[in-house]
Amino acid sequence: MDNIEGDMSLLTNLKSKFNVKSTWFSILISIIIGILAGLFAVLFRNMISFAGSGFSGIGNFLFGFLPGNWWLITVPALAGFVVGPLTYFFAREAKGHGVPEVMAAVALKNGRMRMRVIFVKALASASSIGAGASVGREGPIVQMGSGIGSVIGQFFKMNAKKIKTCVACGAAAGISATFNAPIAGVFFALEIILGSFSANAFSLIVVSSVTASVIAQIFVGDAPAFIVQPYSLNHPFELMLYALLGTFAAIIGTLFVKTLYKSEDLFDGWNVIPEWLKPVFGGLIIGLIGLKFPQILGVGYETIEATFKGELLLGTLIALVFIKIFATSLTLGSGHSGGVFAPSLFIGATLGGAFGLIMQxxxxxxxxxxxxxxxxxxxxxxxxxxxxxxTSVIMIFEMTRDYRIILPLMIAIVFSTLLSSYLSKGTIYTIKLLRRGINLKAGKDVNIMKRIKVADVMTTPVEICRKDNKVRKVIEMMHHSKHNGFPVLNDKDQLVGIITLQDVREAPVEGIMERLVSELMTSKLVVTFPEETLDDVFRKLSKYDLGHLPVVSKEDPKKLLGILTRSDIIKAYNKQLLPQQL
Structure with missing residues (x-):
């Protein structure tokens, strides 16, 4: 406790001595993020090893009486008993592969993430990966690194733009430390997390990425992720074959994405057992598959290197492509925690290895x-x-450090990207957001509208009129009000309609002042709820050409809670937009 208080007092002193808006302070913060993310990446590796030993030991102790190695099928299931309750009860955003949650935090929450996510994600993912679940390390460390950056940015009360940069710094640092790929970490943060480029953000992200790489090298060395044999382009004709490989890769990649989200849908719709127990069931199936195909368990780097060396037969390589797709989809769909980057590498290596054997x-x-x-x-x-x-080109180059393969790599990646963008509306990361109604390609305007709730903007108390009031009173109210329309209530204070200046204008002039509100009001109402977003409201206003909407309770649609106008939306939008531009 004394150490924690000491660290916090150190940060507090740092906060008071430096100007948060200064460039040197930003560089210092990016260094701190890089150090912490690098240390966390090293710690995460050790946690995976510890979890693997722990769950294997428990599985052998409890189920070692089973014939042969059948006790091994229980190891991923045992991890499910840890992962399920952790993600369900403590941090729902720690479920799955993590990167979409970071992207959503940047787009919808100005980069703000909860501190608890860092620790829950670390424990859940280490348990899943260590026990053999078919996932990778990169998603968790991106979410953990981004969480570190977000928490530090919030602590120093930075504006939204700087917090987002801190999140990107943490993501880059995580990738850099995990794969010993500092350049790829930078482009991952810019291309995937931020989706934009600025010179200032680029500089800070580079600092964090390099710092994290140095920290990781101190503890785990400077070796590349994969040791490969020297390769060269034998004949220009091979470029056509690599382009064909890129085409097949796009099809397989799209199949992987669709299978992953189909698996999530199936498990989400399966209500036979509680949600927090579903990882146990998924782990049991993964264990069964692992008995026959142990290559699909865990991160799978050993199998990738065996493919490079030509140690696997053609039939095995083809089988592993599809079994890995199924195993990873099952793992994440059931609720385990881990990344999709390493499985993508595995699928690509086995696909490429099989393709190479056939072409040979x-x-x-x-x-x-x-x-x-x-x-x-x-x-x-x-x-x-x-x-x-x-990111793909630079990542593979840094992971292998083989520049001679760069031309075939670029050709294949271009063909794969072009075809996959045609086959799929989004990526393995953005589809999860699209299914929530979040379209990152739609621009910042839509994202701002999606994160503002009606309850935060609506006007209360509401100027109302009664259904038995005369029109004369409504016109008098309009003269003294900024509104040109009012909700109409009955004698039980229930919402029964709305009357606007347009309703009055369209009525016959003769005797209009003495007519009752109930005769002119619109009784077929378009309403909104406090839980809806301004994006939802704006769609309704545009669809029905309205100027304001009554806000009612979802439980009791006749209970009036407030009113929302176009001017309310514009004011809220400008208020949210201003901090991002500072």
Missing amino acids: VLFPEFVGNPGAYAIVGMGAVVAGTTQAPI
């Missing part, structure tokens, strides 16, 4: 080592799932 038989005079196709296949499938070509 068909064109032996042109095709050399099939391992080159496995490397290119990794990048092509990653590009097909993420539609992030720059």
Whole structure:
């Protein structure tokens, strides 16, 4: 406790001595984010190893009496008993692969993330990966690194734009420390997390990424993620084959994305067991698959390197492509926690390896080592799932440190990206947001409207009139009010209609002042609820050409809570937009 208080007092002193708006302060913060994210990445590796040993030991102790190695099927299921309650009761956003939640936080919450997500994600993902669930490390460390950046930005009371940059710094640092790929970390943060480029953000993200890479190298060394044999382009004709590989990668990548979200839908609609127990069921099936195909368990880097070396048969490679797609989709759909980047690498390597073997038989005079196709296949499938070509090229280059493969890699990735963008509306990250009605390509305006709730903007108390009032009184109210329409209530204070200046104008002039409100009011109401967003309201206003909407209770639609006008929406929009521009 004393150490924690000391650290907090150090940050408080730092906060008071430096100007939060200064460039040097921003650089210092980016260094701190890089250090913490790098340390967390190293810690996360150790947590995975510890979880693997722990769950294997418990599984052997409890179920070692089963014949053969059947006790192994219980290991991923045991992890489900930890993952399910953690994500369900403590941080729902820690479920799944993590990157979409970071993107949503940037787009809809000005980069604000809860501190608890960092720790819940670490525990849940380490349990899943360590126990053999078919997921990777990159999604969790991106979410953890981004969470670190967000928490630090919030602590120093930075504006929305700076907090988003801190989130991107944390994401880049996580990728950099995990894959020893600082350049790829930078472009991942810019291309996927922020979706935009600015010189200031780029500089700070580079600082964090490099810092995290240095920290990781101190603890785990400077070796690339994969040790590969030297490859070269044997003949220009091979470029056509690599383009064809990119086409197949786009199809397989799209299949992976669709299978993943179909699995999520099936598990979400399955209500036989509580949601927090579904990871146990998913883990049990993963364990069964792992008995026959142990290659699909865990991150799968050993299988990827075996593919580079040509140690797997063609039939095995083809089978692993589809079994890995199914296993990862099942793992994440059931509620386990982990990333999709490593599975994409696995699927791409096995696809590329199989393609290379086939092409070697068909064109032996042109095709050399099939391992080159496995490397290119990794990048092509990653590009097909993420539609992030720059990140994909640089990531594979940094993970292998083999520049000679860059031309085939670029060709395959371009073809994969182009075809996958045609086959799928979104990426493996953005589809999750699209299904929530969040379209990041629609621009910042839509995102701002989506994060503002009606309850935060509506006008209360409401100027109302009664159904038995005369029109004369309504016109007098309009003279003294900024509104040109009022909700109409009955003697039980129930909403029964709305009367506007337009209703009065369209009525016959003769005797209009003595007519009752109930005769002129509109009784077929278009209403909104406190839980809806301004984006929902704006759609209704545009569809029905209205100037204001009554706000009513969902439980009792006749209970009037407030009113919302176009001017209320404009004021709220400008109020939210201003902090982002500072």
